[in-house]
Amino acid sequence: MDKLLKERRHRLNEFKDYLGKKPASKHVEIPDGIYTKCPQCEGLVLSSHIKENMYVCPKCGRHMYISGHERLEQLFDNGKYKEYWSSMKTNDPLDFPDYDLKLEKAKKRTGMNDGVIVASGRIGHIKTVVVVMDNHFMMASMGTVAGEKITRAIEYATRKKRPLIIFSSSGGARMQEGIFSLMQMGKTCAALKRHMNAGLLYISYLTHPTTGGVTASFALLGDINIAEPGALIGFAGPRVIESTLRQKLPEGFQRSEFLVEHGFVDLIVERNKSRETLITLLHLHS
């Protein structure tokens, strides 16, 4: 048992490494007017071009980080939407050391109070509730604020009989809120069941990276699951698994294409086809 624990500790350490360092897309800063190096093909592209191209590398198609609000602007008709509950903040239920400082830093960096944005507006004329997880805010990990906002978004969609789209991207449950974070998984899924029972459409849109407690709650439960190309989607992080099994993982493990092959994602949609595809799907279900 001790050995197991040691191993587990080791694994989780690696997981931390992964969470802290991996998502290369997170660190691609795109200042206007200069060149940006694509983390995949290493090509140099004018930053303004990348932005125009919805943060997809025009050379290799790599889907890089796009902020939540930019995504919403590109998605809604005329870029217009209403945001909800943006001022919600956590009460830090565990009174966790230095958590307030971390939150403050994330807020300064992103201008948001949490990594979850809830929006409502029209997409192809159809009133739709949209949730976006912006992983520039503490990896968009799910604490009580994320859980509450997502739950309210789902309940709002159910009440108004509207379709729901959730763009997932998350490091999983927010450690600093402990068990309260874990419980958000149950809370969001319970709300989702009521949305489903009402015969309403839920499209889960998985983006890079979606792991842990978000993967294991609402992210794979869509009537339709869509993924962006090459996104990492899994429960346990690849390094955790690799170090547990002490063997190389198969090529493309836990990437969008792998999830299609294994039956968990319906379709992979490139970002520039996103709005068009969603409009078709919303209309097919309206």
Added chain:
Amino acid sequence: MDKLLKERRHRLNEFKDYLGKKPASKHVEIPDGIYTKCPQCEGLVLSSHIKENMYVCPKCGRHMYISGHERLEQLFDNGKYKEYWSSMKTNDPLDFPDYDLKLEKAKKRTGMNDGVIVASGRIGHIKTVVVVMDNHFMMASMGTVAGEKITRAIEYATRKKRPLIIFSSSGGARMQEGIFSLMQMGKTCAALKRHMNAGLLYISYLTHPTTGGVTASFALLGDINIAEPGALIGFAGPRVIESTLRQKLPEGFQRSEFLVEHGFVDLIVERNKSRETLITLLHLHS
């Protein structure tokens, strides 16, 4: 494509071999008063002992053929049950050459008009509808008579709000009735759905061998699936698969234990525990 067809032909030929020769238990005749050689351990056992032991080899536990009526006698309280629709006969819908002769022969051998027996009575005081497939009648293959009798049994159970137990054993669809046999799969499953919708218990009891169209219709759809030890249960016959793949099949492939391991059978119950287990289950659901 020609090669595929040739291969398919070859496979099916092997399947026929299997259907015609394999089920060793089928050919173990047990005349009273003399010794019988167990097809598994090859031990010699007094035939009367085997009969007393419900046709289970006392040396190695091999479950041999037991006639439908003997099974029913051992199952119902005081061995008492009412049989239904025993006089039903096929009209030979394809007017198939020599089918009438085959039926006549099977009837002479078994005293039955078809391999399916429908019975009703009390098991542990609980009124229960029971179907037994007796493979001494043309491998208990499912033609229009079997399909109709099973459907009526299910409908009767639904109407009377009674639990249903089906002891499967079959070579699959009855070839001589062509498409009419195939359609019995849909018919029985449709009836089963209504039994299920009524919140009633269906126990599927799989015995050696259960293959083809019976495996692919009602046999694996039980609320609880029970199998006798060592029974062959599969859709395609093992020889068909072996000759398609040109490789040895894994040890124990398609046997009861294999089905438990792969998640399709709840429990393996030895024949002498059969009545006791069913009584417990019926009571738990009454």
Added chain:
Amino acid sequence: MSLKEKEKKIKELEEKLQRIKNDPDLIDAVEGKRIEDTITRYKEHTYSSLSAYDRVYLARKSERPHIKEYIANLFDDFIEMHGDRFFKDDQAIVGGIGYFNHLPVTVIGHQKGRNLDDNMKCQFGMASPDGYRKAMRLIKQAEKFNRPIITFVDTPGAYPGIEAEENGIGEAIGQSLMLLSDVTVPVIVFVVGEGGSGGALAISIGDHIAMLENAVYSVLSPEGFASILWKDTKGERVGEACEVMKMTAKDLYEAHIIDEIIPEALGGVHKDPALTYRKIRQVITEQLDALVRVSKKDLLNRRYAKFRKIGDYRG
């Protein structure tokens, strides 16, 4: 002469005629017309007296339209959905959502490949449990959103393999039969090629079953049938099996197993797919028009009765 040989002869004649036509020295218009008429008469004769065995040959022709062509020609804005949410995305079954006219429908069908590569990917249209579980997921989704379901059947049968057995191919087919028998939306079935065994039946429980003129539908392939019942391993009695099995659209229509026969062009649907698409379109229009008016309860009761009555027994 087998249909295959006759078709070869027709092809040769047509090529000869083409050569003659292109050479003004060799022929005048009248003679050309006479040769052409002869060919036409021969074709008409050939295809108006097809044996059941000939139909099997036509039904299996790889030139016939496959599911993706039916989808492209009958539905708009089709989006294919993937995966069973358990294990795999089986390419032997294709499914998705699209518009028929302006009505959203769910489309599900077997997929055969045209070349060896495709054949391997979709296992010659022989689906595994994951294929039927994908179909079931889409059927439940259709029910949730009250979308009619249209299926296209074209398979030699379910896949016979180790993994298919491990993952419960029998259970998957049984579940599919049970689910379709009770799904509260209209289900329209088209048997467009080979309707083989339980693998075909699994997506063929519906309110209206139509079959293409040269399609076949049977409990087992005629080769398997001859082999099992007559120990015919050399394929000598396959033709006889085709006849005795009553597996053609006409036989099945007469036996009240199917509801309608969809005409094909002379020589098979692939000679003029548009003709058949038009007819299929008409059938879907008529059927949806009628079926969407029926209450859910009546729909289920009628579907139940439709399969319930199939049998031929006495006593």
Added chain:
Amino acid sequence: MSLKEKEKKIKELEEKLQRIKNDPDLIDAVEGKRIEDTITRYKEHTYSSLSAYDRVYLARKSERPHIKEYIANLFDDFIEMHGDRFFKDDQAIVGGIGYFNHLPVTVIGHQKGRNLDDNMKCQFGMASPDGYRKAMRLIKQAEKFNRPIITFVDTPGAYPGIEAEENGIGEAIGQSLMLLSDVTVPVIVFVVGEGGSGGALAISIGDHIAMLENAVYSVLSPEGFASILWKDTKGERVGEACEVMKMTAKDLYEAHIIDEIIPEALGGVHKDPALTYRKIRQVITEQLDALVRVSKKDLLNRRYAKFRKIGDYRG
């Protein structure tokens, strides 16, 4: 001194006392009693001042009763059911039907092994998707037959492996959460050992959540927590993590995450399991008595509200 070391010391003292007692030359009755009292006081002191870290140590003790012991001691005529009907029978989850008093109930729980062989079979209680899908099958069955569900939670977390990811461990946990949140029969949850992460939560959505005195329940193991948040790879801050995570029964009761704490014998449930079984039996009796009176609608609304309200935010 860690609890492990203290327990070692207690064991040594008790063995010594035993040796002394068995040798009449060495001791008189009075002195024996005095030594015994000293040991008892030391034990009482030790176990009445347990740190969160100590609880984690106790919660993971392999001597604690496992699911099969709970089943054997609380239910009659239990029949274990196997398999998910898709892929496998995962030994990390045990489920079946039995009587509680005379009421049929469905019992589901994680299974840890006691020896290495068992550990391997049931992956130390870390379930794969097939385990959660087996649980879901039994939950739906319980709903069909209107049977209350009782779960026993004891897992370090879901299994982190290639096959588990391939087969959708995340999807399976999510589905399980969704299903339990809406199942129309009473669900009573007992966290009896380690309640680790999503793998524990997946079968912990219920109407009444009870936790054994020394059980723990957390978003992640304290080792993982310290490692992720404090980059503590040597386990130096695990004790601190245990405190800050608020993972003990008492912490969770105060945070209104759980509804009740079930007492354990001094030194842990394994020292006197009967005491804890009696208490669990009493909780089930009381809860079933109350819950079966509630209408299905109210049951679901209350369960929804129970989880809905968990959070701590402003604005």
